[in-house]
Amino acid sequence: MNQHATRFGSLKHYEKGGVEVINDDARNYVFSNVFEVASRAKPFEKVAVGKNIEYVIEAIRIEGTSGWRAPAQDEFALVMDGEVEIRLLKLERPGVVPAGAKGSIALIGTPAGRKMGVVRARRGHMTLLPVGAAYQFQATHPGVVLLQTLASEDTVERWSDICQTTPRPTA
Amino acid sequence: MDIIGSIEPNQHGYRTFTLGSFGFSRDEYFAHVTWPKGHHMLPVDAFLRALQRDIAWGFFYGIVNFDQVVGTMNHYGSVDLFAGRFNDHYRRAKLDHTERFQTPLIQRVFEAMLDDWTNAGFDPFASPQETGSAFGPKNGSNKEAITRHRVTARRMIGAPGDEPVRSDDNGFPINRHFLDVPQDTPEVLPEPGFEDEIVSFNLFAYLSRSDVTWNPSIVSVCKASLYCPTTEEYILPVIHGNDRVEWFVQLSDEIQWEVEDRETGAVRARVTMKAGDVAAMPADIRHRGFSPKRSMLLVWENASPELPALYASGKMPPTPVQF
Numbered sequence: 016m017n018q019h020a021t022r023f024g025s026l027k028h029y030e031k032g033g034v035e036v037i038n039d040d041a042r043n044y045v046f047s048n049v050f051e052v053a054s055r056a057k058p059f060e061k062v063a064v065g066k067n068i069e070y071v072i073e074a075i076r077i078e079g080t081s082g083w084r085a086p087a088q089d090e091f092a093l094v095m096d097g098e099v100e101i102r103l104l105k106l107e108r109p110g111v112v113p114a115g116a117k118g119s120i121a122l123i124g125t126p127a128g129r130k131m132g133v134v135r136a137r138r139g140h141m142t143l144l145p146v147g148a149a150y151q152f153q154a155t156h157p158g159v160v161l162l163q164t165l166a167s168e169d170t171v172e173r174w175s176d177i178c179q180t181t182p183r184p185t186a
Numbered sequence: 187m188d189i190i191g192s193i194e195p196n197q198h199g200y201r202t203f204t205l206g207s208f209g210f211s212r213d214e215y216f217a218h219v220t221w222p223k224g225h226h227m228l229p230v231d232a233f234l235r236a237l238q239r240d241i242a243w244g245f246f247y248g249i250v251n252f253d254q255v256v257g258t259m260n261h262y263g264s265v266d267l268f269a270g271r272f273n274d275h276y277r278r279a280k281l282d283h284t285e286r287f288q289t290p291l292i293q294r295v296f297e298a299m300l301d302d303w304t305n306a307g308f309d310p311f312a313s314p315q316e317t318g319s320a321f322g323p324k325n326g327s328n329k330e331a332i333t334r335h336r337v338t339a340r341r342m343i344g345a346p347g348d349e350p351v352r353s354d355d356n357g358f359p360i361n362r363h364f365l366d367v368p369q370d371t372p373e374v375l376p377e378p379g380f381e382d383e384i385v386s387f388n389l390f391a392y393l394s395r396s397d398v399t400w401n402p403s404i405v406s407v408c409k410a411s412l413y414c415p416t417t418e419e420y421i422l423p424v425i426h427g428n429d430r431v432e433w434f435v436q437l438s439d440e441i442q443w444e445v446e447d448r449e450t451g452a453v454r455a456r457v458t459m460k461a462g463d464v465a466a467m468p469a470d471i472r473h474r475g476f477s478p479k480r481s482m483l484l485v486w487e488n489a490s491p492e493l494p495a496l497y498a499s500g501k502m503p504p505t506p507v508q509f
Contacts, residue, residue, distance in 0.1 A: 019364075021394075021438050022438060022439050022440070031460060031462075032460045042505075044465045047463070051462075065486060067431055067488040068488060068493075070411040088409055091413065130377050131384055135373035136386060137368075143345065163408045163411060164408060165408070174507050174509035
């Protein structure tokens with residue numbers, strides 16, 4: 016018998032810890048939960064749950080079919096819940112991403128280019144979203160992706176709404 | 187070649203070492219550290235676990251406190267070895283002591299000490315339930331365990347020419363605490379000609395096969411943004427003092443963090459993280475984690491080399507966002 020049950024979270028079931036302040040401000044820890052954030056987000060909203068100067072980790076609710084995006088550098092998508100199809104396309108004109116752009120940019124419609132392939136990813140699967148390509152997410156049922164990237168104009172920062180601000184976690 | 191440490195072993199079979207005016211010796215149970223104004227002793231298992239990580243991490247980002255008294259501070263090319271530097275009581279009593287060494291020198295001495303003091307059967311990277319004892323008189327060595335390859339992906343695990351995924355075949359069985367972690371692989375369907383450009387792997391399965399604890403290793407690189415997940419069990423063998431903001435994403439199970447003031451050790455907060463929780467560790471704290479069951483933690487680092495100076499000068503606030 017396996018005595019050690021591994022606990023992962025999901026949109027349907029997650030438990031949240033928290034900050035117990037002794038001599039500090041809980042806001043210093045920018046504490047949130049990706050499943051809670053995604054459960055309250057619009058589909059494909061790129062909500063920052065971590066920020067380190069220009070770098071971010073975004074929690075993205077995957078539901079339906081996203082628009083196409085093109086990364087300005089490699090990005091990495093980690094599925095935290097659900098089953099997500101990731102479609103990749105080699106951009107015919109990589110210059111659609113302006114020089115100096117950070118993170119990724121939204122593209123209008125389906126960009127010109129060759130189909131690279133598809134990844135069907137489930138919980139725990141990490142996929143490279145390579146620079147020079149465009150990508151699209153699709154999920155029949157709501158899922159959650161954590162995206163390792165840089166902040167772009169589409170990154171949503173609403174720290175007061177998603178983070179613990181009280182000295183003790185609220186129930 | 188220079189001789190590092192004493193030639194003759196002490197009565198317990200271990201060599202003694204000096205580094206500047208610091209002295210290091212061990213007996214059957216303890217590591218002893220001396221400096222001009224004081225001396226200190228640590229349980230040798232805890233000392234070796236801390237020493238192992240300090241070496242493997244290249245002295246890491248910022249401060250590696252072995253305990254409340256002894257540790258190192260990385261200056262990225264040189265390293266401070268200190269006693270009492272980040273202990274308010276030692277500082278007030280003026281009993282603290284710090285010496286700076288070029289990194290290759292302290293690295294060589296620490297590696298020689300770890301090699302000589304680690305007995306056969308003791309693995310400093312393993313959880314306490316998965317290793318033998320560190321105690322007793324000198325009994326062989328365990329070079330294989332203390333010289334493990336450290337995973338540092340250049341782009342992403344599984345990418346062509348990069349670090350491989352783990353499997354039974356390459357010596358990474360599933361850990362006893364992660365037997366229930368699904369081992370499925372993503373369905374990768376490349377078009378002809380793009381077989382090497384579509385890359386995906388099961389990170390959770392990869393972590394379930396880690397044979398070490400508390401050892402962040404790079405799995406994906408987004409410029410200076412490094413994902414450094416690790417599997418944690420029992421207690422973080424060092425108290426990590428930050429020289430920049432560090433982030434944690436709890437991927438599975440639970441870790442509790444004790445957070446203290448970086449300079450004095452005064453307690454500031456306790457942070458409990460469960461699966462899906464995200465928290466920042468500010469640049470002016472130190473932290474130690476406690477993981478009752480082996481858990482998966484994503485440590486997220488910004489490796490930009492200019493950050494320590496920016497935080498130290500006060501040009502950057504110690505917290506990553508203000509709201």
